[in-house]
Structure formats: structure tokens, C-alpha cells
Amino acid sequence: MSTFTPKLFTLLKNRYSKSDFQSDAIAGLTVAIVALPLAMALAIASGTSPDKGLITAVIAGFLISFLGGSRVQVGGPTGAFVVVIFNVIAQHGYDGLVLATLMAGVILLVAGYARMGQIIKFIPHPVVTGFTAGIAVLIASSQVKDFLGLKIENVPADFTPKWAAYFDALDTVSLATVAIGFTALFIILFLRRFAPKLPGYLIAVTVSAVAVALFHIPVETIGSQFPELPTGLPMPQLPAWDFAKAQSVIPSAFTIAFLAGIEALLSAVVADGMTGYKHRSNQELVGQGFANIASSLFGGLPATGAIARTATNIKAGAKTPMASIFHALFILLFMLFAMDIMAFVPLATLAAILFIVAWGMSEIGRFIHIFRLSRTDRAVMLLTFLLTVLVDLTAAIGVGVTLACLLFMKHMSEAVEIKSEWRKSGILYDENAEDETQRHNLPKGVEVFQITGPFFFGVAGELVDTLKAIGRIPKVLILRMRLVPYLDATGESELESVIKQCGNNGTQIILSGLQSQPLQMLKNAHIEDGKAHVIFASNYEAALKEAEAILAREEGSHLDFIKAY
Numbered sequence: 001m002s003t004f005t006p007k008l009f010t011l012l013k014n015r016y017s018k019s020d021f022q023s024d025a026i027a028g029l030t031v032a033i034v035a036l037p038l039a040m041a042l043a044i045a046s047g048t049s050p051d052k053g054l055i056t057a058v059i060a061g062f063l064i065s066f067l068g069g070s071r072v073q074v075g076g077p078t079g080a081f082v083v084v085i086f087n088v089i090a091q092h093g094y095d096g097l098v099l100a101t102l103m104a105g106v107i108l109l110v111a112g113y114a115r116m117g118q119i120i121k122f123i124p125h126p127v128v129t130g131f132t133a134g135i136a137v138l139i140a141s142s143q144v145k146d147f148l149g150l151k152i153e154n155v156p157a158d159f160t161p162k163w164a165a166y167f168d169a170l171d172t173v174s175l176a177t178v179a180i181g182f183t184a185l186f187i188i189l190f191l192r193r194f195a196p197k198l199p200g201y202l203i204a205v206t207v208s209a210v211a212v213a214l215f216h217i218p219v220e221t222i223g224s225q226f227p228e229l230p231t232g233l234p235m236p237q238l239p240a241w242d243f244a245k246a247q248s249v250i251p252s253a254f255t256i257a258f259l260a261g262i263e264a265l266l267s268a269v270v271a272d273g274m275t276g277y278k279h280r281s282n283q284e285l286v287g288q289g290f291a292n293i294a295s296s297l298f299g300g301l302p303a304t305g306a307i308a309r310t311a312t313n314i315k316a317g318a319k320t321p322m323a324s325i326f327h328a329l330f331i332l333l334f335m336l337f338a339m340d341i342m343a344f345v346p347l348a349t350l351a352a353i354l355f356i357v358a359w360g361m362s363e364i365g366r367f368i369h370i371f372r373l374s375r376t377d378r379a380v381m382l383l384t385f386l387l388t389v390l391v392d393l394t395a396a397i398g399v400g401v402t403l404a405c406l407l408f409m410k411h412m413s414e415a416v417e418i419k420s421e422w423r424k425s426g427i428l429y430d431e432n433a434e435d436e437t438q439r440h441n442l443p444k445g446v447e448v449f450q451i452t453g454p455f456f457f458g459v460a461g462e463l464v465d466t467l468k469a470i471g472r473i474p475k476v477l478i479l480r481m482r483l484v485p486y487l488d489a490t491g492e493s494e495l496e497s498v499i500k501q502c503g504n505n506g507t508q509i510i511l512s513g514l515q516s517q518p519l520q521m522l523k524n525a526h527i528e529d530g531k532a533h534v535i536f537a538s539n540y541e542a543a544l545k546e547a548e549a550i551l552a553r554e555e556g557s558h559l560d561f562i563k564a565y
Contacts, residue, residue, distance in 0.1 A: 004113070004283050006067045008321040020319045027316035028326025031074055033199040034312050035061075036331060038357070040222070040342065041350035042077045043301065045142050046085035048094065049226050050342065051335070052301050053077050055233060058332045060291040060303030065324035068287030069117075069280030070268040074309040074324045075291060079357050080259050081302045083138045084393060088252045090157050096249050098239040102296035103246070103253035108261060108289030117281025123262060125490045126381035127400035129366050134388025134396060136362035143351035143358075147181040149174025149219065159389050177219045181348035184208050188356055201353050209344040222350075223343025231339045233332070236297040255394050256292075260304040264288050267305035274314045308360060370489050373524050376407045377489040411454070411486050445475035446547045452483040455491035455518070473505045475554065476547040480540055482513030487521045496525065503533040508550050510535045512543035 035057050043053030057076040064075030088097045144166050145155055151172035156162045184204040191200040268279040295303050313323055371378050384400035502509045529536040537543035
């Protein structure tokens with residue numbers, strides 16, 4: 001039953017100390033300072049007013065932490081939704097977006113209670129990287145008008161016509177706007193490099209707003225574009241509904257639910273890696289579902305877990321979900337008492353913030369990493385990226401996952417081969433048979449696991465779970481990979497994670513019997529024999545000899561240390 005218990009409830013059953021309260025309050029204030037300008041910038045980029053982003057940060061941010069399955073997850077509006085929201089509003093109006101968000105919340109609830117929280121491991125890394133990079137390009141493209149101060153009445157929604165309109169309007173560039181934008185960009189990048197603990201976004205917003213107010217710089221601001229910003233939260237109400245409207249927004253609802261689920265679970269996985277705790281994936285989907293339903297009732301935007309804000313929360317010392325609840329409360333206080341100040345914030349500054357967000361979303365390092373691994377992963381990622389930019393997210397994800405599955409099946413058909421049994425010393429020997437006594441004969445401090453079959457995106461996470469299950473840290477870990485015919489980008493990523501984990505624990509890892517394709521994939525990823533606590537062995541017998549030699553060297557070093565004292 002703990003699977004569907006919010007993490008907050010479990011933690012509060014234990015003792016919630018004064019020091020935990022102080023840590024969570026400080027972390028919540030830190031995240032609120034980061035989230036405040038970001039929520040408004042994302043809302044404006046989505047084609048709506050900044051208060052919608054703040055409403056989402058308050059309502060959804062509160063409920064994602066109150067009902068979610070992660071200890072330190074921070075929720076709210078994110079860059080992944082910008083393109084989707086903009087297109088839904090363009091096609092169905094804002095009431096259509098609210099209805100789609102409500103329906104997406106219901107879909108997430110169903111997915112959570114249907115125990116689909118583990119579905120993330122079936123989405124290949126090249127697909128996720130491709131559409132994330134594509135979204136980053138679209139977000140950056142959407143901000144060119146505000147960053148340059150271009151005079152364009154209606155900016156086209158599609159990528160190619162949008163850039164054509166930009167080039168046609170280049171003669172209307174505002175030098176004052178460009179100066180403000182580059183100043184904000186410089187402040188953020190400078191502080192990230194030399195004072196990373198300072199809130200770069202908020203400082204950039206404050207400096208540019210003060211400059212515009214004091215020197216009457218002629219640039220577009222939040223106040224000039226949105227002259228009547230409401231303060232506080234509106235009263236909740238059900239969205240306008242009719243059957244035809246609901247039917248027309250169903251595809252958008254599924255897209256929102258998919259993005260919310262995937263990004264929330266990705267963020268929770270990242271948080272687990274940073275904290276060492278484990279989230280409840282099904283309850284996380286349930287929390288996301290309730291949060292999106294509530295956001296729609298208050299007229300807010302779709303919401304999900306935000307990776308950057310979650311990482312900020314962890315680095316600021318968050319202990320429990322109360323930290324993110326405090327973040328929502330601090331933003332609410334700002335909405336109640338300081339909304340008038342935001343009228344002076346230049347749109348060029350918010351555009352600069354979103355350029356930074358887009359660059360972070362692009363994961364350029366990961367993009368290049370997958371690009372050099374194999375032709376199939378490269379093809380899947382590039383096709384998903386191009387479809388995201390030039391068509392839409394739904395087509396990109398659908399085609400990307402389908403292509404990944406088809407290519408996987410092709411690789412599996414090529415990997416199948418029939419081997420005959422052969423005799424050794426007059427005894428029939430089956431080289432695929434496992435010696436049941438092998439574990440009893442292992443030297444102390446050595447652990448062995450045999451991987452059988454293709455190590456691909458659907459099963460790669462099992463290795464990490466299996467290693468956690470052994471409950472002790474070996475001195476030498478042997479992975480028998482003779483029966484692994486194929487290793488994809490996700491499998492390589494998981495294997496790289498295991499290697500890093502072993503290195504951190506001082507464990508030597510030996511990969512035995514690597515076939516040609518996995519060996520080439522590891523070489524492409526710069527995982528080589530004799531580097532970073534990794535040794536390649538031609539077979540299991542050679543791996544055991546290498547393990548014994550490592551243990552002997554460690555024992556000799558230990559004796560030398562004792563003799564010295």
C-alpha cells in the first residue's frame with residue numbers, strides 16, 4: 001500500500017525536526033527566487049499572461065509536493081510545455097487549454113493507479129534527447145522577437161514561417177532592446193561562472209527593471225504588454241465543457257499527459273541520483289494528475305516536475321517535500337504583495353532567461369554523445385529532433401518510438417544465430433550452461449553477474465536494481481557479457497552509471513567475453529580497457545584470474561601498510 005502513499009505523509013510520520021524545518025524553508029525560498037521570473041517567462045513564451053505561470057507554480061507546485069512520490073521534487077510550468085501550450089491556445093483558445101489540462105490530469109491519475117510509473121524505461125534515450133533538443137530550439141526561436149525588439153504584429157506558430165517573418169522584420173530591430181537583452185544575458189552567465197550561488201535570474205530581472213524605470217528606456221515591458229495583471233489567486237471554477245470541445249482537445253490532452261509523466265519521472269530519477277533516495281513512480285504520476293486538475297480549475301497551465309528547480313532544491317539543502325511547499329507559499333506571497341513591481345520587467349530580459357533555459361534543455365553534450373554511438377541511435381534521435389522542430393511533438397514521439405522499436409527488432413533478428421554443442425576431453429560441453437557451483441567457489445570479495453540477451457532500453461535499468469539488491473560492496477565485480485549480442489545507447493548509459501558507481505566505491509569492474517557490437521559501442525563511448533576502474537577480459541576464466549590478481553595486490557598493499565607501522 002506504500003506504493004500509493006505520498007512521500008510527504010511517510011516522512012511526516014517520522015519525526016520532523018526544527019532543523020528539517022529550517023533547511024526546507026531556506027531551500028524553498030531559494031527555489032522560489034529561481035522559479036519566480038522563470039514561471040512568468042514560460043507563461044509569456046506560451047502565449048499567455050505571466051500571472052498564469054505564477055498560478056501554476058503555486059497550485060501545482062504545492063500539490064506535486066503534497067501528493068507526489070518524490071522527496072525533493074519541485075513542480076510547476078516547464079519549458080517542455082511551451083510549444084504545446086502555444087499551439088493548443090492557437091487552435092482551441094485558452095478555455096481549450098484549460099480543458100485539455102484537466103483531461104491530462106485525469107489521464108495521469110489513471111496511469112498512476114494502473115501502475116504505469118515504470119513506463120519511462122521503455123522510452124529510448126535517443127527519443128527523449130531528440131524531442132528535448134527540438135523543444136529547446138523551438139523555445140529559443142520563440143524569443144527572438146522580444147530579444148531583438150522586432151515589430152511583428154502576428155508571429156507565425158510554425159518554425160520555418162516564424163524565421164521567415166524574423167528576417168523580413170530585421171530592419172525594425174530596437175538597439176535599446178538588444179542592449180537590455182544582452183546585458184541580462186551577460187549578468188546571468190557571469191554570475192553562473194563566478195558566483196553560482198547567487199540568484200542570477202532574479203538579479204538580471206531586478207537590474208534591467210531598475211534601469212528601464214530610472215532611465216525611461218523605450219522597450220517593451222510586462223506592464224506595457226499586460227497592463228492589468230491580477231494579484232493573488234482567482235476563485236476555482238470548472239472549465240467550460242461540451243462534447244465537441246472535449247473531443248477536439250483529446251490529442252492535446254494525451255500529449256500534455258505524456259510530457260508531464262515523462263518529465264516528472266525523469267526529474268525524480270535525477271533527484272534519486274543526487275540524494276540516494278528512491279521515489280515512488282506510481283504515486284508521482286498520481287500527484288501530477290491531481291496537480292494538473294487543480295491547476296486547470298484555477299485557470300493555470302499544465303505542470304510537471306522541473307529538473308533544474310529540483311536540482312536547485314537539493315543543492316539548497318531540502319530535506320522533505322515541505323521545501324517545495326514553502327517555495328509555492330513564497331511565490332503566493334509575492335503575488336499578493338509585489339505584483340506591481342513586475343510591470344517594469346523588460347520582455348527582452350525574460351527572453352534572455354529563456355535562452356538560458358533552452359540551452360540547458362538542449363543537453364548538447366548528451367546529444368553529441370548519442371550521435372557518435374551508432375547509426376541506429378543517431379537516426380532515431382535526429383528524426384525525432386527534426387519532427388519536433390518542423391512538425392509537432394506528437395508525431396515526433398510516435399515516430400521516434402516506433403522507429404526505435406523497428407530498428408531494435410531488426411538488430412535482434414540479425415543477432416540470432418545457432419551454435420552447436422561441442423565436446424571437450426570426451427565430455428559433452430554446452431557453453432551456454434551455467435555452473436551452479438560457480439558462486440560457491442568465488443574468492444571472497446568478488447561478485448559475478450551474467451547478462452544474457454540484448455542489453456537495450458527496455459531492460460537496462462535491471463542491472464542497477466540487481467546491484468542494489470546484493471546489499472554489499474564487492475572489491476571486484478565481474479560482468480559476464482558473452483551472451484549479450486547488442487548494446488544500445490540506454491544500455492551503455494546504464495553500464496556507464498554502474499562503472500561510475502563502482503569507481504566511487506573503489507570497486508574494480510571486469511567485463512568478460514564482450515561481443516563485437518557491445519565492444520565497439522563501449523569504445524565509441526570512450527570506455528576502454530584499463531581506464532576508469534574497467535578491465536576487459538576475453539573470457540570468464542581470464543576474468544577470475546584477473547580478479548585474484550587484484551585481490552592479491554590489495555592484500556600485499558595491506559600487509560606492507562601494517563609492517564610500516
